[in-house]
Amino acid sequence: MQLKLYNNLTRQIEVFQPADPGRVTMYVCGPTVYNYVHIGNARPPVVFGVLSRLLRRLFGRVIYARNITDVDDKINAAAIEQGVPIHVITDKFSAAYASDMAALGANPPDLVPHATHHIADIVSMCERLIASGHAYAAEGHVLFAVDSYADYGKLSRRSTDEMIAGARVEVAPYKRQPGDFVLWKPSTPELPGWDSPWGRGRPGWHIECSAMCEAHFGETIDIHAGGVDLQFPHHENEMAQSTCAHGGRIFARFWLHNGMLNMDGRKMSKSLGNVFRVHDLIAEHPPEALRYALLSAHYSQPLDWSDGLIEQSVRTLDRLYGTLRELADVELDASAVVVPEAFEAALCDDLNTPQALAILAQLAADARRAESADERRMRKAELLGAAGLIGLLQLPPEAWFNRAASRCALSSEQIEALVAERQSAKRARAFDRADAIRKELADVGVEIEDTPSGPRWNIRS
RNA sequence: GGCCGGGUGGCAGAGUGGUCAUGCAGCGGCCUGCAAAGCCGCGUACGUCGGUUCGAUUCCGGUCCCGGCCUCCA
Numbered sequence: 046m047q048l049k050l051y052n053n054l055t056r057q058i059e060v061f062q063p064a065d066p067g068r069v070t071m072y073v074c075g076p077t078v079y080n081y082v083h084i085g086n087a088r089p090p091v092v093f094g095v096l097s098r099l100l101r102r103l104f105g106r107v108i109y110a111r112n113i114t115d116v117d118d119k120i121n122a123a124a125i126e127q128g129v130p131i132h133v134i135t136d137k138f139s140a141a142y143a144s145d146m147a148a149l150g151a152n153p154p155d156l157v158p159h160a161t162h163h164i165a166d167i168v169s170m171c172e173r174l175i176a177s178g179h180a181y182a183a184e185g186h187v188l189f190a191v192d193s194y195a196d197y198g199k200l201s202r203r204s205t206d207e208m209i210a211g212a213r214v215e216v217a218p219y220k221r222q223p224g225d226f227v228l229w230k231p232s233t234p235e236l237p238g239w240d241s242p243w244g245r246g247r248p249g250w251h252i253e254c255s256a257m258c259e260a261h262f263g264e265t266i267d268i269h270a271g272g273v274d275l276q277f278p279h280h281e282n283e284m285a286q287s288t289c290a291h292g293g294r295i296f297a298r299f300w301l302h303n304g305m306l307n308m309d310g311r312k313m314s315k316s317l318g319n320v321f322r323v324h325d326l327i328a329e330h331p332p333e334a335l336r337y338a339l340l341s342a343h344y345s346q347p348l349d350w351s352d353g354l355i356e357q358s359v360r361t362l363d364r365l366y367g368t369l370r371e372l373a374d375v376e377l378d379a380s381a382v383v384v385p386e387a388f389e390a391a392l393c394d395d396l397n398t399p400q401a402l403a404i405l406a407q408l409a410a411d412a413r414r415a416e417s418a419d420e421r422r423m424r425k426a427e428l429l430g431a432a433g434l435i436g437l438l439q440l441p442p443e444a445w446f447n448r449a450a451s452r453c454a455l456s457s458e459q460i461e462a463l464v465a466e467r468q469s470a471k472r473a474r475a476f477d478r479a480d481a482i483r484k485e486l487a488d489v490g491v492e493i494e495d496t497p498s499g500p501r502w503n504i505r506s
Numbered sequence: 507g508g509c510c511g512g513g514u515g516g517c518a519g520a521g522u523g524g525u526c527a528u529g530c531a532g533c534g535g536c537c538u539g540c541a542a543a544g545c546c547g548c549g550u551a552c553g554u555c556g557g558u559u560c561g562a563u564u565c566c567g568g569u570c571c572c573g574g575c576c577u578c579c580a
Binding site: 073074075076077082083085086087088089090117118119201202203204206250271272273274275276277278279302303304305306307310311312313314315316338341342343345346347348349351353354356357358360361364367370371391397398399400402403404405406407413414471474476479480483492493494495496501 | 511520521528530544576
């Protein structure tokens with residue numbers, strides 16, 4: 046099936062084919078690890094993780110890199126404040142990031158390059174950019190000369206004149222042009238630094254991604270993705286550095302940008318302080334519901350985050366898992382699952398996850414209505430196959446419905462005893478007693494449902 | 507100010523020049539001792555003003571409002 050993606054470089058939907066038929070290369074900008082990440086930071090790993098899985102299905106070999114920025118002024122500030130070396134901060138939060146993303150079901154990257162492991166590559170790229178006249182050294186800094194790259198501004202569609210008109214670029218005496226940006230900057234003795242031809246220093250922000258892409262993928266990558274807020278200056282600058290370092294050869298063939306997560310209509314961001322940390326959210330809500338919520342809007346659109354969105358996602362998953370519970374008697378080998386064509390087509394249409402979720406709901410409805418053994422088996426295979434492609438419905442239904450078991454005041458033995466007592470009361474037509482037991486259980490979060498095959502219970506929060 | 511993106515039913519959110527999104531919530535019915543779950547059914551939604559068209563939510567233009575980037579940012 047053809048995969049179509051909206052390429053931000055050309056502003057068009059294009060059919061995606063890897064440059065090298067033998068492998069797809071994808072680089073997603075990861076976090077600067079100085080703190081726990083918020084749910085907005087989780088959107089790229091979740092949605093582009095789905096893309097990685099789709100690419101693997103379509104093309105076989107995929108190398109998916111998601112970097113860690115582990116040298117940065119905010120990290121330095123946190124390290125100084127706590128009186129520890131920067132790696133204490135970065136180790137802690139890169140580990141937290143990995144486990145938080147895993148909890149959300151974000152597909153793990155194949156490579157997790159760290160900026161500090163690529164200092165030599167960064168220095169090398171700076172040297173080559175200076176040698177080719179695209180960068181210059183000044184007062185311990187290395188700066189990229191924006192004038193030297195005619196296409197500067199092409200990705201974010203702005204001219205250097207406009208940027209200067211914005212008047213918020215940092216003007217510094219060592220810059221030839223106000224729009225020139227730092228590739229390398231000097232460090233003071235108390236700051237982390239590495240020896241370089243320009244003295245002891247550290248990399249600027251943008252150069253690491255260029256150097257790491259080059260180190261792992263070579264001159265050109267197939268897909269470069271990240272938040273739309275990175276389009277300028279980060280991605281624009283990456284593109285400039287890499288293209289100039291590689292004699293003008295294209296850096297990234299496809300640029301994909303996800304929309305922002307909003308809180309009450311405003312972008313969720315650490316600087317505004319209106320954030321929900323993933324670390325906290327996964328403790329309070331089923332992580333799968335958070336994942337569902339992140340996939341419920343098209344990746345390129347803004348998505349308003351709210352308690353209502355989470356609650357709606359939980360209820361929708363209740364229904365989907367309810368379907369699987371009704372199909373629990375259908376034995377199905379993991380290898381027997383299939384991805385329905387319409388579902389795959391939705392994802393191949395620029396990763397239209399809302400459309401895919403609509404189809405998933407239809408698959409579930411079809412599955413519930415299925416009567417014959419053959420049809421039930423087929424529908425279950427389709428439901429699990431489709432959901433599996435986007436990382437949903439991977440739990441046994443009982444695990445979903447009883448996820449709050451550890452917080453329940455009653456043990457399962459105690460619940461079973463009460464359920465059995467209610468059954469006897471019902472048989473004796475002592476409905477007052479039966480209802481009293483149901484109420485008692487409901488008060489501790491246990492919900493009873495009578496089914497043709499007897500009562501079942503779920504532990505809800 | 508410049509450059510982008512958006513305004514769809516109670517809510518979330520796809521999509522399309524002319525029958526249906528989908529989900530959540532709600533309402534009615536079936537089922538049930540009563541519930542729950544499930545099933546069946548229900549809602550004159552496309553910011554606004556014009557234009558094109560036999561027909562526009564969908565195309566074009568104006569207008570109003572909202573958001574993002576232009577500084578760190580996913």
